[in-house]
Structures are given as C-alpha cells and as structure tokens.
Amino acid sequence: MTEEKLSTFTAPKGTYDLLPPSSATFLAIRERIAAPARRAGYGYVETPVFEDVKLFSRGVGESTDIVSKEMYTLTTKGGDELALRPEGTASVLRAALQANLHKQGNLPVKLWYSGSYYRYERAQKGRYRQFSQVGAEAIGAEDPALDAELIILADDAFRSLGLSNYSLLLNSLGDKQCRPVYRAALIEFLAGLDLDEDTRRRAEINPLRVLDDKRESVQEQLVGAPMLRDFLCEECKAYDEKVRELLTANGVAFVDDPKLVRGLDYYTRTTFEFVHNGLGAQSAIGGGGRYDGLSEMIGGPALPSVGWALGVDRTYLALEAEGVDLDLPAATAVYAVALGEEAKNVLFAKVVELRRAGVATDLAFGVKSIKNAMKSADRSGARFALIAGDRDLAEGVVQLKDMSTGEQTPVALDALVTTLKEKQL
Ligand code: AMP
Numbered sequence: 030m031t032e033e034k035l036s037t038f039t040a041p042k043g044t045y046d047l048l049p050p051s052s053a054t055f056l057a058i059r060e061r062i063a064a065p066a067r068r069a070g071y072g073y074v075e076t077p078v079f080e081d082v083k084l085f086s087r088g089v090g091e092s093t094d095i096v097s098k099e100m101y102t103l104t105t106k107g108g109d110e111l112a113l114r115p116e117g118t119a120s121v122l123r124a125a126l127q128a129n130l131h132k133q134g135n136l137p138v139k140l141w142y143s144g145s146y147y148r149y150e151r152a153q154k155g156r157y158r159q160f161s162q163v164g165a166e167a168i169g170a171e172d173p174a175l176d177a178e179l180i181i182l183a184d185d186a187f188r189s190l191g192l193s194n195y196s197l198l199l200n201s202l203g204d205k206q207c208r209p210v211y212r213a214a215l216i217e218f219l220a221g222l223d224l225d226e227d228t229r230r231r232a233e234i235n236p237l238r239v240l241d242d243k244r245e246s247v248q249e250q251l252v253g254a255p256m257l258r259d260f261l262c263e264e265c266k267a268y269d270e271k272v273r274e275l276l277t278a279n280g281v282a283f284v285d286d287p288k289l290v291r292g293l294d295y296y297t298r299t300t301f302e303f304v305h306n307g308l309g310a311q312s313a314i315g316g317g318g319r320y321d322g323l324s325e326m327i328g329g330p331a332l333p334s335v336g337w338a339l340g341v342d343r344t345y346l347a348l349e350a351e352g353v354d355l356d357l358p359a360a361t362a363v364y365a366v367a368l369g370e371e372a373k374n375v376l377f378a379k380v381v382e383l384r385r386a387g388v389a390t391d392l393a394f395g396v397k398s399i400k401n402a403m404k405s406a407d408r409s410g411a412r413f414a415l416i417a418g419d420r421d422l423a424e425g426v427v428q429l430k431d432m433s434t435g436e437q438t439p440v441a442l443d444a445l446v447t448t449l450k451e452k453q454l
Pocket residue numbers: 116148150155156157158159160161162292313314315316317338339340341342343344
C-alpha cells in the first residue's frame with residue numbers, strides 16, 4: 030500500500046531533479062561560471078536559504094513581482110516571518126555587514142556564491158520555482174573599472190563554456206541626484222497613459238518598472254516616453270562612459286538598452302543583462318548592476334557595490350540550443366568485472382587501491398552474467414575494463430580490455446596500478 034502511494038509522488042510544479050548524466054554538465058557549468066571570478070580574487074560565501082522576510086521586502090523592493098507576488102514566505106513555530114531567498118545579493122550583503130567584512134581590509138569585499146533560489150513564478154521551460162544561480166558581488170567601492178571587471182568576468186564565463194549566440198544589454202539608471210528628476214518626468218508622462226489598475230499601482234511605487242513591461246499594449250504607449258539617458262547627471266554620464274570604454278577596450282561588445290530596468294528596485298547606475306538568442310521568451314541568462322543604496326536600505330553604512338547573478342538552468346538550455354557539448358571526463362575510467370567469488374575479493378581490493386591512487390574506478394556488483402557486466406562496463410564510459418576469473422588469478426594476472434579497440438591483454442596483478450597510472454587516466 031505505502032509503496033504504491035510513494036510511487037505517485039513527483040517533484041513539485043516548477044522544480045525538477047538533476048540526474049546523471051546531465052547533472053555532471055550542471056556541476057561543470059557552476060564551476061566554469063565561478064572560475065573567472067575566483068581568479069579575480071572573489072572569495073566563496075554561503076548564506077542560509079531562508080532569511081527574515083523584511084530583508085527582501087526592503088532590499089529587493091515592495092514594487093517588484095519578486096517580493097509582491099513570488100516570495101515563498103513562512104511563519105515559524107516561534108513566530109518569525111521568513112522567506113526562501115528569491116535572489117542572492119541582499120543575503121550576501123547582509124552576511125558581509127553582519128561579519129563586518131567591510132571593516133576588515135581594503136574595499137571592495139569580493140564574494141562569489143552558488144545556490145538555489147525560489148520564486149513562485151508561472152512555471153514554464155526556462156522559468157522555474159527553484160532555480161540555480163552563480164553570483165558575484167563587489168562590495169564597498171565606486172569605480173567604473175569594477176563594474177567593467179564584473180561584466181567581463183560574466184562574459185568570460187559564458188565564453189569559457191563555448192557560448193557565443195548571446196548579447197550584452199547595457200544601461201545606466203542614474204543615481205540619487207539625477208534619478209528623482211527623471212522619475213518626476215516619467216510619472217508625469219505615465220499619468221497621461223491608459224494603464225490598468227495593476228500597472229498604475231506599480232507605477233506609483235516604482236515608475237521605472239513600467240518601462241520594463243513586456244506587453245505590447247504598454248510598450249506602444251511608451252513611445253515618446255522620457256528616457257533616463259537624457260537625464261543623467263554629469264557624474265553618472267562620465268561613469269557610464271568609462272564603463273563602456275573599458276568594455277570596448279577589452280573586447281566585450283554590448284548593446285545600448287535605454288529601457289533596461291530589471292526586476293529589482295535596488296539598482297543604480299550600471300545595469301546589464303545577458304540575453305541568449307536561442308531561448309525564446311526566457312532569454313535572460315544573467316544580469317546584474319550597481320546597487321549603491323542597498324546597504325543603507327537594509328540598515329548598513331553607505332557601501333556602493335556592484336554584482337551579477339547568472340542563471341545555471343538557462344545556461345544549460347543555452348548550451349543545448351547552441352549544440353555545445355562540454356568536454357567532460359568520463360566519471361569512470363576503469364570498470365572491473367569479477368567472475369567468481371575469489372576473483373571478486375581480489376578485484377575488490379584492486380579497485381580500492383586504484384581509487385586511492387586517484388583512478389576513477391567502478392566495479393560490477395551482483396554479476397549474474399559476463400555479458401550483462403560488460404554492458405555495464407560499456408555504459409559507464411570507462412576506457413578500460415578489468416576482467417578476472419579464477420583461472421586468471423591462478424596465473425597472477427587480470428585481463429585489461431581497451432574498451433575502444435576491444436584489445437585485451439593480461440597484466441600482472443602486482444603491476445596493475447602502475448600500468449593504469451601510466452595510461453594517465
Ligand atoms: P535576476 O535575479 O532576476 O536578475 O536573475 C538572474 C538570472 O537568474 C536570470 O538572468 C536568469 O538566468 C536566472 N533566473 C531568474 N529567475 C529564474 C527562474 N524563475 N527560473 C530560471 N532561471 C531564473
């Protein structure tokens with residue numbers, strides 16, 4: 030009865046299981062996205078998957094879909110209001126502030142992270158309720174070179190995976206000097222439009238978000254809207270130009286997108302998004318920007334900062350769309366098949382020895398027929414199979430079979446580990 034019931038469970042809507050063999054690609058994506066950041070001095074940070082709900086409502090912003098519609102919130106038995114993290118930046122900044130990392134050495138504090146994030150979204154391909162991001166944040170410095178560094182690191186990460194069919198969209202959202210002037214002009218413009226109740230409410234909290242509205246009916250009305258680009262103060266303009274200059278000088282192409290606002294309220298100045306051309310509607314494979322006011326919004330000192338988060342799930346889909354196969358080493362290099370009880374004992378010990386010597390080795394368990402066991406050897410992707418029966422053992426050898434050529438040679442048991450090590454598995 031119980032068994033029958035259990036077998037009907039499936040992963041919750043909007044989630045999926047990572048299973049071999051594609052899970053190996055996921056791990057490799059995470060590692061390769063993080064590698065450029067690690068080489069640039071970013072240290073690993075890990076924070077809890079849940080936080081005080083106010084961290085996100087204050088940090089990410091009440092007007093955002095992420096906070097107003099998509100947060101997984103819960104009240105603990107002790108009465109604490111928590112939320113599963115919908116993004117990484119607010120948590121990472123909270124952790125840095127809590128540990129006073131910004132007081133312990135030179136700024137910026139550079140951190141990278143990798144983990145799962147949760148948003149109650151309308152689930153579809155490329156848009157999940159639990160998804161995976163790798164992120165990087167540089168906290169406490171205002172320097173266009175830092176913005177450029179992060180953008181270049183993200184671009185290097187995508188290139189290192191073999192992706193090329195994507196573009197980088199770039200915009201500046203101004204700062205606390207020039208944005209309010211623009212905001213007022215935009216509010217005046219929006220007041221004259223025919224917007225639905227929901228959009229109007231959003232416009233009241235953060236009018237800039239309306240620019241980002243994907244609906245055709247809204248976009249049509251936005252023709253002629255004032256553009257932030259024309260309102261940027263001298264400092265913001267110069268900052269933006271420097272970032273662009275550094276990107277160009279270092280071979281990173283970008284496209285101006287004056288309407289790029291992104292779904293989080295904390296951005297100031299530089300904002301960017303990487304969009305892939307083979308993914309349909311869910312095309313953003315990563316994004317980020319400068320968030321100079323966030324630290325103060327969550328109770329910290331002024332710490333101008335910049336960062337990004339790249340989507341691992343969508344990067345996987347982008348690799349698929351471009352037909353890129355990551356060149357991953359086979360999980361198993363050697364696969365051992367023992368025929369008979371005595372042979373099993375001897376081979377088992379050799380498998381343990383090989384593993385300890387650093388050779389990825391697996392063993393056929395519960396062998397009923399050599400044919401089946403050899404099929405498993407084949408499926409494992411191993412370069413060599415080790416086969417031993419009682420007769421081989423009596424002669425002190427095992428058979429070493431090259432799985433690609435089918436060639437089989439006896440190797441003395443004593444020489445087995447060195448022989449396989451020499452093959453550089
Ligand atoms: P954001 O935190 O919204 O700036 O997202 C950064 C990146 O995370 C996006 O560019 C996507 O690649 C990825 N991402 C965000 N939301 C989802 C989701 N619901 N499902 C899959 N990937 C997501």
